[in-house]
Amino acid sequence: MNDGHEPLTESVRSLIDAVIRTEVDPEKIAAAHAHVAAALDILGEQMMPGAYGVRAAPDGRRAPRGNVLIGERNAIAPPLIVDRDEAGLVSTEVDLGAAYEGPVGHVHGGVCSLILDHLLGATAHRPDRPAFTGTLQLRYVRPTPLGPLRAEAWVEHEDGRKTYARGRILSAGQTTVEAQGVFIRPRADRSAD
């Protein structure tokens, strides 16, 4: 899909960061605000109701483009690019900046849980059958600094529609957060949509 949407999302991602870190004076804040308002007016001319969900783009590909972690239309999403290797390991490399801060200079503990929830859940997903989180347990081993991180998850065992998964976040090769969880796929006769 090349309708200019992804570059726009990328710029809004930079804008979120700039609004947090800018030190320009109130007059310039007002000038920037006028541009944001103008962009809003243009985009607001025609909007779908509710949320994006899973839709086909002009290229026919169905995807959850509004997803808070992986959506290519969602500026909140870092976005997370999830890789899977042949052995079933699911992993991501992500660089989290000022917008994901909790404790000073560190990633919010809840953002770590958000990433781990998604990654552990990804071990259980099947095409068009996303898994829902049943339980998730997190152990925070040490603070997670802002900056480049790796996260990985793998299946411990499966039992029918239930997947028991484990995972962790690493910063500079050291584990900062460990997770384990149970993820449940809806019955095949019940669509997630």
Added chain:
Amino acid sequence: MNDGHEPLTESVRSLIDAVIRTEVDPEKIAAAHAHVAAALDILGEQMMPGAYGVRAAPDGRRAPRGNVLIGERNAIAPPLIVDRDEAGLVSTEVDLGAAYEGPVGHVHGGVCSLILDHLLGATAHRPDRPAFTGTLQLRYVRPTPLGPLRAEAWVEHEDGRKTYARGRILSAGQTTVEAQGVFIRPRADRSAD
């Protein structure tokens, strides 16, 4: 603080939503993008390095304005407005729209964990001594629909620097996610900054 920053953040929050839900044509996407780029140029003229952390504003009040959940400069933050009653119950009412979507029409399970991590942690915070998450356990009882939600947390018991907390998210009066966790305050001689 009335330097126009909060209204700008609020508009960028609306912009995140509009980028997800807009259905305007590529020419209009490009026109909106030009405004976003112009805003970025203005704000980018002077930026603090790193992240916001905790700083004093012109009014002297120190606050974590970049915080991903409560920061008034952070457009990712809904923001969460955390209330505390005399009995120690910590709660928030929040309306989560398209930008927080995971399963179609529902809040991402990881966003629920992010909110609960923060809220349970808030039961353990002391002025200028934020608590860090030790462990967090989540049980997803039913899917959490996008829309107005309530979340609440309370202290189960305390043991020195450790706070054992519980909490839950409710949608239309029904519990969707339950949480319990242990939160740890750094020693008084070690600043969180």
